[in-house]
Amino acid sequence: MTHSIHTVAVLPAAQLAPLANAYGAAVAAKRRQMVLGIAVTLFALALAALGAEVEPQKFWAKLGNFTDYFARLAHLDSGAYVWTDPVEWFWGLRKWLRLIGETMLIAYIGTFSGALVAFCACFMCSANLTRSPVLRATVRRLLEFCRTVPDLVFALIFVVAFGLGPLPGVMALAIHTAGALGKLFAEVVDNIDLKPVEGIAASGGSWFAQVRFGVVPQVLANFTSYALLRFEINVRGASVIGFVGAGGIGEDLLVSIRRFYYADVSAILLVIIACVMLIDVGTEFLRHRLVRMEGAR
Amino acid sequence: MSESAATLSAMLRSRNVELPRYGWRTHGPGFVAIAVLIGLFFLGVPVLGISFERFIPGLWRLGDIVMLMMPPSPETWSRFFIYLEALGQTLAIAFLGTMTAAVFAIPLGFLAARNIVANRIVHFFARRLLDTVRSVDTLIWALIWINVVGLGPFAGALAIASADICALAKLMSEAIETADRRPVEGVTASGGSRAAAVRFGIVPQVLPVFASQVLYYIESNTRSATIIGIVGAGGIGVHLSEMIRVLEWQQVSFLILMVLVTVAIIDQISRVLRKTIAGRG
Numbered sequence: 001m002t003h004s005i006h007t008v009a010v011l012p013a014a015q016l017a018p019l020a021n022a023y024g025a026a027v028a029a030k031r032r033q034m035v036l037g038i039a040v041t042l043f044a045l046a047l048a049a050l051g052a053e054v055e056p057q058k059f060w061a062k063l064g065n066f067t068d069y070f071a072r073l074a075h076l077d078s079g080a081y082v083w084t085d086p087v088e089w090f091w092g093l094r095k096w097l098r099l100i101g102e103t104m105l106i107a108y109i110g111t112f113s114g115a116l117v118a119f120c121a122c123f124m125c126s127a128n129l130t131r132s133p134v135l136r137a138t139v140r141r142l143l144e145f146c147r148t149v150p151d152l153v154f155a156l157i158f159v160v161a162f163g164l165g166p167l168p169g170v171m172a173l174a175i176h177t178a179g180a181l182g183k184l185f186a187e188v189v190d191n192i193d194l195k196p197v198e199g200i201a202a203s204g205g206s207w208f209a210q211v212r213f214g215v216v217p218q219v220l221a222n223f224t225s226y227a228l229l230r231f232e233i234n235v236r237g238a239s240v241i242g243f244v245g246a247g248g249i250g251e252d253l254l255v256s257i258r259r260f261y262y263a264d265v266s267a268i269l270l271v272i273i274a275c276v277m278l279i280d281v282g283t284e285f286l287r288h289r290l291v292r293m294e295g296a297r
Numbered sequence: 298m299s300e301s302a303a304t305l306s307a308m309l310r311s312r313n314v315e316l317p318r319y320g321w322r323t324h325g326p327g328f329v330a331i332a333v334l335i336g337l338f339f340l341g342v343p344v345l346g347i348s349f350e351r352f353i354p355g356l357w358r359l360g361d362i363v364m365l366m367m368p369p370s371p372e373t374w375s376r377f378f379i380y381l382e383a384l385g386q387t388l389a390i391a392f393l394g395t396m397t398a399a400v401f402a403i404p405l406g407f408l409a410a411r412n413i414v415a416n417r418i419v420h421f422f423a424r425r426l427l428d429t430v431r432s433v434d435t436l437i438w439a440l441i442w443i444n445v446v447g448l449g450p451f452a453g454a455l456a457i458a459s460a461d462i463c464a465l466a467k468l469m470s471e472a473i474e475t476a477d478r479r480p481v482e483g484v485t486a487s488g489g490s491r492a493a494a495v496r497f498g499i500v501p502q503v504l505p506v507f508a509s510q511v512l513y514y515i516e517s518n519t520r521s522a523t524i525i526g527i528v529g530a531g532g533i534g535v536h537l538s539e540m541i542r543v544l545e546w547q548q549v550s551f552l553i554l555m556v557l558v559t560v561a562i563i564d565q566i567s568r569v570l571r572k573t574i575a576g577r578g
Binding site: 041044045047048049050051052053054055058059062063065066069102105106108109112113145148149150152153156157158160161162163165166167170236237239240243244247253254257258260269272273276277280 | 449560
């Protein structure tokens, strides 16, 4: 073997051995950790499968039903494919469009009111704006409660209190939104630059003036972006809130699924998907514009 | 007050101090946007049939209900153990559903990532497919799966799995796309195949991110799993909706309390686990 540039210099065996051993030990330790992690996960999965009454044989036996179900979604009552007769398929389009409009309106009013509450609450639970730890903790706990209880549970209770219709749905979404947005808003406020606030305080501004002129201009773009995201989530949520009788298209969907009106199910699902995607694209466009406006400033 | 402000700004302008100008140009679009938002709100409220005549008595009734909820109690010990079992079932649904979703989401995530599958058409359709399925809510999936495998928690786990496959796959593909290119280039430069580049260049980078995303989803699915029982897909939601239907308010508040405590515990565990994963990664 001649000494060319391509030869890799190899350490003498005496020096190499401890290094190789150390490497081997490190790899083995990592592998042990990995195996242990996998074992724990598998054990937990088995336990969960037991708890969730998983029956693989029943699943395999009925998996045909699943594909069958989608096949039936694609057929009209007459047995023809749905796309052969769109008029028959979307026979209730006018009603469904009205209901999806109602759904979007529920989502909008819920998001708007929830965001308003979150906007007022977030300044009260940030450490850099509110001195009183009692007030801060109270508002934080309240928001936590609002976002941990699922919106549908609120809706179920509100339906009893307010009666059937969109009102309980709007309120359930609003409360859940207030909790979720309140937390996100508070995080934004926690990370602001405090110099403008101090400047206004130094020139004699009140607490409200500090928030209005020191904080709000810094956080408004972020807040809007979060509120838009939440609106998107709420449209999805409003589409099922009708399951408990709280307005929107959900009630019609529930009835069609329960009564096996397959063509209606697929038509309503398509209306929902189209609407959600439209809102997705719209809010994404708005959020990108917001980001660009922020960048230009 | 405004007069002195006017003289002050005139003085400052005469000294060539640049003052911010406020006017239609700067604030117009903002005002219009806010006016539209508020207008839509006030137009929408009557359209939805919301009125004070319904709102105020409703609030009173809600107050009554809250009073009836106090103090939270399961009434009997046997009921308590039934609820505890249902809660365990809820956790099982959330865990099993999320893990199943993750197993399917990982390959989908790689397919939808631009730096793995360079084909633009595949990328476009993969993303659109993920978006389409993502817009169907967990509860709708639950109803569909109930038709297939019958009432019970199994349908719930399948619903959570099918609703989250696409959401997780989208997050994962984003994680893969933002991965550092240099390790991949290193593997390729030293003669590694494409598969080796993915295995040793990308997988070690994204695995901790995946793990923390899955943990986050288990956390949020614990919340979703409490409500799929409302349509009959197992877990504590079955009891919750039943108790609301029969107006047993003390038991309702007890069930809500159980959910709150469980969610808080899961949050805490997942936070600790995510921190250790992030610390190692």
